[in-house]
Amino acid sequence: MYWSSLFLLFLCCTTCQAQTPAFKLFFGTSVLNETWREPLIFDNPLPKWIKGTLIRNGPGRIEVGKRSFKNLFDGFAKLHSWQFPGNGSSFFTSKFVQSETYKESLRINDIAMYETLDALSPPLNLSEQKVAFSRGMDNMNVNIYNYSGDCVILNDYWKLYQIDCNTLETIRSVTAKVPGEDISFPYASKLSVAHPLREYGTDHHLTVLQSISMLPLLPHKLTFVRIKSAGIREKIAEWNVKQMPYLHSFSVTERYAVIFACPFYVNVENILKGSTPIDSLIFHKDEPTIAYIVNLSTGKVTTIETETVFSMHHVNAYEADEDTLLMDVAAYPDAAIMPFFEFKILMNKTRRDTFPYKPSLRRYKIDLKGKKITPVSVAVNPRVPQANTLDLPTINEQYRSKPYCYVYGVAFKSDFKTWGNFSFVKKDMCNSTGDLSWSLPGHYPMEGWFVPHPNGSAEDDGVLMVPVFNGNNEKAYLMILDPKTMKPVTTAYLPVSLLFHFHGRFFENLH
Numbered sequence: 001m002y003w004s005s006l007f008l009l010f011l012c013c014t015t016c017q018a019q020t021p022a023f024k025l026f027f028g029t030s031v032l033n034e035t036w037r038e039p040l041i042f043d044n045p046l047p048k049w050i051k052g053t054l055i056r057n058g059p060g061r062i063e064v065g066k067r068s069f070k071n072l073f074d075g076f077a078k079l080h081s082w083q084f085p086g087n088g089s090s091f092f093t094s095k096f097v098q099s100e101t102y103k104e105s106l107r108i109n110d111i112a113m114y115e116t117l118d119a120l121s122p123p124l125n126l127s128e129q130k131v132a133f134s135r136g137m138d139n140m141n142v143n144i145y146n147y148s149g150d151c152v153i154l155n156d157y158w159k160l161y162q163i164d165c166n167t168l169e170t171i172r173s174v175t176a177k178v179p180g181e182d183i184s185f186p187y188a189s190k191l192s193v194a195h196p197l198r199e200y201g202t203d204h205h206l207t208v209l210q211s212i213s214m215l216p217l218l219p220h221k222l223t224f225v226r227i228k229s230a231g232i233r234e235k236i237a238e239w240n241v242k243q244m245p246y247l248h249s250f251s252v253t254e255r256y257a258v259i260f261a262c263p264f265y266v267n268v269e270n271i272l273k274g275s276t277p278i279d280s281l282i283f284h285k286d287e288p289t290i291a292y293i294v295n296l297s298t299g300k301v302t303t304i305e306t307e308t309v310f311s312m313h314h315v316n317a318y319e320a321d322e323d324t325l326l327m328d329v330a331a332y333p334d335a336a337i338m339p340f341f342e343f344k345i346l347m348n349k350t351r352r353d354t355f356p357y358k359p360s361l362r363r364y365k366i367d368l369k370g371k372k373i374t375p376v377s378v379a380v381n382p383r384v385p386q387a388n389t390l391d392l393p394t395i396n397e398q399y400r401s402k403p404y405c406y407v408y409g410v411a412f413k414s415d416f417k418t419w420g421n422f423s424f425v426k427k428d429m430c431n432s433t434g435d436l437s438w439s440l441p442g443h444y445p446m447e448g449w450f451v452p453h454p455n456g457s458a459e460d461d462g463v464l465m466v467p468v469f470n471g472n473n474e475k476a477y478l479m480i481l482d483p484k485t486m487k488p489v490t491t492a493y494l495p496v497s498l499l500f501h502f503h504g505r506f507f508e509n510l511h
């Protein structure tokens with residue numbers, strides 16, 4: 001009796017260690033329901049000056065038929081919108097993106113053969129993988145933008161989908177041509193970034209086209225590009241690179257763009273062998289990060305090396321003086337974070353908590369004249385040390401490319417012990433005594449968006465819109481936070497659950 005009780009206790013502890021029910025729902029369960037303009041009920045009045053639409057992109061479905069994705073990054077794109085007409089009401093809509101891969105997958109009741117970041121379960125065989133690679137990536141589940149009136153959704157890929165931001169209907173796929181560029185063989189796998197940025201003082205956006213050479217003697221190519229609409233591009237600069245870095249975002253100041261190429265490189269041999277993209281990316285821990293600084297008016301590219309580091313998300317950058325840029329990024333010592341969103345890690349508490357997770361906000365001083373990049377320490381507030389570990393950064397976009405103080409984001413391991421102890425933080429880059437944090441036990445905030453007050457004068461005059469999954473009652477809600485205090489103004493539960501999603505944006509002219 002004694003031994004059997006001990007065995008049961010051991011079994012229970014092992015199960016508790018490995019499974020957290022809320023994690024299974026929040027990170028690993030498809031949400032198939034779609035909704036159309038469901039009214040939301042806020043627990044406190046919604047400020048009437050909030051007028052516009054928040055739209056967020058992310059995975060909504062992780063299996064079809066008997067096959068499933070192994071990595072949350074590959075989940076089929078689902079869009080969620082919160083419409084605010086400006087009279088204190090709000091309506092919620094959610095819809096799957098009708099991409100080619102999604103439509104074909106439903107038709108064949110299996111995951112269609114298109115390129116995915118990670119493998120499938122059961123896996124594709126080698127010839128199926130080659131078909132998938134040749135068809136490229138079609139699932140744009142990462143970000144959403146307004147390109148001069150065209151709503152588009154993106155992944156780290158050159159192709160994009162145009163959608164109707166009012167109805168969330170899918171309109172068409174777009175593979176834009178860059179004048180003077182031939183992006184066919186021997187270049188393959190047309191990568192780009194999921195975080196283009198607005199060009200300072202214009203209605204245009206900026207991005208990078210990454211052309212991977214499949215021939216040993218032909219160098220890879222980076223092309224820096226101006227986006228004028230969903231389908232119109234203009235070349236600003238182009239240069240060869242010895243190795244093709246993985247890029248997810250970059251920085252823009254008034255006159256420059258900074259592409260921060262961390263030494264996380266595409267291995268072409270692995271691609272040719274049929275490896276998935278995640279297995280074809282290798283971090284070179286002994287190689288420097290290479291910054292390519294593009295002069296946006298002349299197209300001149302300056303190359304400067306700096307410390308070995310890895311970053312997916314840039315925060316902001318600006319010109320401190322004529323020859324000095326300051327650039328902030330959410331950084332990690334290496335690219336170990338990349339496989340973290342595999343379900344086998346996400347669903348296992350022991351693996352999550354023991355994973356080498358070491359995020360830190362990093363500031364770099366870029367001396368254009370001296371061609372030198374120096375890390376600048378970011379002060380830590382000992383009362384809110386997790387503020388320096390944020391990722392999924394958001395700022396008041398009115399301060400993009402300008403001197404600024406506040407960055408908001410998610411700290412995923414706030415107690416430095418448990419990956420799952422989430423908080424939503426405010427980091428004051430000008431004075432760490434301004435650092436603040438919001439958290440509730442068992443609640444999981446996602447990326448926020450800063451909506452400025454129309455008559456505001458301070459950088460933090462406005463509200464933060466933060467979707468949260470409440471693991472205690474297993475329901476999701478939208479929280480409106482006061483950025484000055486990081487205390488909730490009002491919250492509204494949603495009619496459907498939410499799978500953890502990635503990025504979004506508030507469109508002020510859409511309501």
Ligand SMILES: [Fe+2]
Nearest residue numbers: 194248313503
């Ligand atoms: Fe991102």
